[in-house]
Structures are given as structure tokens and as C-alpha cells.
Amino acid sequence: MDMRQRPYRSVLYIPGSKPRALDKARSLPVDAIIFDLEDAVSLEEKETARDTLKAALAQGGYGARFKIVRINGLDTKWGVADAQAVIKMDADAVLLPKVASPADLDALAAITGDLPIWAMMESPRGMLNAADIAAHPKLAGMVMGTNDLAKELQSRFRADRLPMLTSLQLCLLAAKAEGLIIVDGVYNAFKDDEGLKFECAQGRDMGFDGKTLIHPAQIEVANTAFAPSTEEVDLAKRQIAAFEEAEAGGQGVAVVDGRIVENLHVATARETLAKATAIDALAAE
Structure with a gap:
């Protein structure tokens, strides 16, 4: 299935360092998985997580789920080694955190070659450069990092996400102009189904292809919201x-x-x- 024609309704973050979570993900009804080497992995596990994830992906069993690996930033002491490791993994794309400009993508592409790149959009600089980032020839998708963005904006949480709307729409415009996949940020209250339904409906109405998720309990809501009724x-x-x-x-x-x-x-x-x-x-x- 062509990458841009397949569904991305539900995109679940899974820690790359947790064998049990990696195994459970094989049976979850998600459209895509972000295998995380960044925020979800403790400092003590950063080095070993690469081998753990590589072994899980080599074992297979993820079926048609789109497999994205989020590495640490290239400005960290783990990022370059992560990028070098990903090209030896059975991954469909590599996800770079905190993308601020096309130069960040150039640096990653110099390591990962033809592997499609996705960009975490989670900083004010990234929002202002969204159009140039989206136009990068290796970029295939964007992921909204709304938690980091809210921190940088010093904004308050509102159910209607009013403080976030300009940022969301700038990235949507950029992604749609270039024919990219773009998925909405996470909803942190994973036991609040009604709040999640509202935010998924808002994201779908705006034009997002799907939603990033932090817990399997959120999958059904996202799959329903981003599918044609x-x-x-x-x-x-x-x-x-x-x-x-x-x-x-x-x-x-x-x-x-x-x-x-x-x-x-x-x-x-x-x-x-x-x-x-x-x-x-x-x-x-």
C-alpha cells in the first residue's frame, strides 16, 4: 500500500526499551506505531534500547502497521548513533524530534539516506519554518508535538485548544501544500474518553490524518473519529x-x-x- 494512501488514524507511541510493550503492540489495532528511543526511554536505557528495538523489529509480527522510529535529537549524545542504527532496522520511516529548520533534516538525511523522514513539529521556530520544512525532499510526514509546543509557548490548557490553533494550522497548511501525512498531537488524559473524542473530532475537522496516542485505551476512539462514517x-x-x-x-x-x-x-x-x-x-x- 502506498504510504500516502494508507490510513494513519491511530499512531501509538511505544517505548523502544520495553520488550513487553513491543510484543503487545503486535496485536493492537493501530494504523501506525512510533517506536520511541527519545522521551519514553530513560537515560540509563538509551544505549540498550537500540538493540532491544532492532531485535523486536527483526522478529516481525507487526503486519501492515506502519513502523516509525523516533530517534533522539542529533544535538544529543545519542542521536547520531540512533540514526545509524535505524538504517539497519526493519523500519518504514525515521522520526526526528524538535525540527526547527530544513537544515535539521539535511543532517539526518546525510546519515539515513533514502529512508523516509518524519518531523516532530514542536517548537515556535518549527512553526515559523513549517513551509520550508515541509518542502524538504526527504520529508514524508509531520507529527505535532503539542506538549513540548505548549511548554515553549507558555500556554494554558484549554479544551478548545485556542492557544494552539495557529500552530496547528500553520503545519496543516505546510503539510497539505506538499502532499504530506500529518498527525495531531497526543491527548494526555488517557482515561478521559469524552475529552479525547472532542479533540479527535476537532483534529479531523481541521484536516489531520490521525492522532498520536499514548495508551492503547485511546485506539478505538481515534480509529472511529478519523475513519469515514x-x-x-x-x-x-x-x-x-x-x-x-x-x-x-x-x-x-x-x-x-x-x-x-x-x-x-x-x-x-x-x-x-x-x-x-x-x-x-x-x-x-
């Missing part, structure tokens, strides 16, 4: 059928449920059906 799939099918019928009759527009349907609506409808089909295919693997 039954009603959306039904509407898409009816829009396509009505437009094709109108075209056959020499008309350029159709009407469905009292609303005009033009070419652009049909394109969106086809994307909805393609996404639903991809989700079904992923579930079947």
Missing part, C-alpha cells in the same frame, strides 16, 4: 452516482440532499471511498 460513505456513493448520471445527461452539476454536487465534491467523495477501502484492507491483513 457510514453516513459519509453512503453520501459519497450517492454523490458519485448522481454526478455520473447528470454527466450522462449533458449536465455539469447534480443535486443530492438539496445540495449542489460538482467535480470537486466528486473528487472528495472518491477520496472518502478510497480511504474506507484502505481501512478495510488494513483490517483484513
Whole structure:
């Protein structure tokens, strides 16, 4: 499945140093996994985590789940060795934390070669440089690091994320302009399903492809929120059928449920059906 056509509804962080967590991830219904060598790994385990993760990925069993490895920053004493280790792992992409400019991606690409790069967007400088970062030829995806960003912004938590909206939208604009995958930040209160549902709905409405998660209990909510609903799939099918019928009759527009349907609506409808089909295919693997 092409990387940009596959679903990224749920993207779960898993510590690269914990064999039990790495094993459990093989059976979780997530679309993608971020195998973390950075924040989720203690200082004492930084060196051994690489071997632990490499062995788990070599063992396999992750099926169609997209495998991303988050390394430590290249400005840390572990980052370069992490990057060198990732190219020998069975990973689909490497995720660089705290990306502030395209130069950060250049430095990583010099080590990881053709391996697709994803960027953690989690600093004010990164927000201001989002368009240039997104245009980097090796970049395939962006991940919002909203916890670090909130710290840097010195913003307060609000359920509506008003202090975060400009940053989120700058990165969304940049990612969409370059055809990249972009996933929303984590929701920290992993036992608060209603709060998570609200934030997932907000992210989906804004245009994010999915949500990063910190706990398996959050998977079902994210998978539901970022998948086309039954009603959306039904509407898409009816829009396509009505437009094709109108075209056959020499008309350029159709009407469905009292609303005009033009070419652009049909394109969106086809994307909805393609996404639903991809989700079904992923579930079947």
C-alpha cells in the first residue's frame, strides 16, 4: 500500500526499551506505531534500547502497521548513533524530534539516506519554518508535538485548544501544500474518553490524518473519529452516482440532499471511498 494512501488514524507511541510493550503492540489495532528511543526511554536505557528495538523489529509480527522510529535529537549524545542504527532496522520511516529548520533534516538525511523522514513539529521556530520544512525532499510526514509546543509557548490548557490553533494550522497548511501525512498531537488524559473524542473530532475537522496516542485505551476512539462514517460513505456513493448520471445527461452539476454536487465534491467523495477501502484492507491483513 502506498504510504500516502494508507490510513494513519491511530499512531501509538511505544517505548523502544520495553520488550513487553513491543510484543503487545503486535496485536493492537493501530494504523501506525512510533517506536520511541527519545522521551519514553530513560537515560540509563538509551544505549540498550537500540538493540532491544532492532531485535523486536527483526522478529516481525507487526503486519501492515506502519513502523516509525523516533530517534533522539542529533544535538544529543545519542542521536547520531540512533540514526545509524535505524538504517539497519526493519523500519518504514525515521522520526526526528524538535525540527526547527530544513537544515535539521539535511543532517539526518546525510546519515539515513533514502529512508523516509518524519518531523516532530514542536517548537515556535518549527512553526515559523513549517513551509520550508515541509518542502524538504526527504520529508514524508509531520507529527505535532503539542506538549513540548505548549511548554515553549507558555500556554494554558484549554479544551478548545485556542492557544494552539495557529500552530496547528500553520503545519496543516505546510503539510497539505506538499502532499504530506500529518498527525495531531497526543491527548494526555488517557482515561478521559469524552475529552479525547472532542479533540479527535476537532483534529479531523481541521484536516489531520490521525492522532498520536499514548495508551492503547485511546485506539478505538481515534480509529472511529478519523475513519469515514457510514453516513459519509453512503453520501459519497450517492454523490458519485448522481454526478455520473447528470454527466450522462449533458449536465455539469447534480443535486443530492438539496445540495449542489460538482467535480470537486466528486473528487472528495472518491477520496472518502478510497480511504474506507484502505481501512478495510488494513483490517483484513
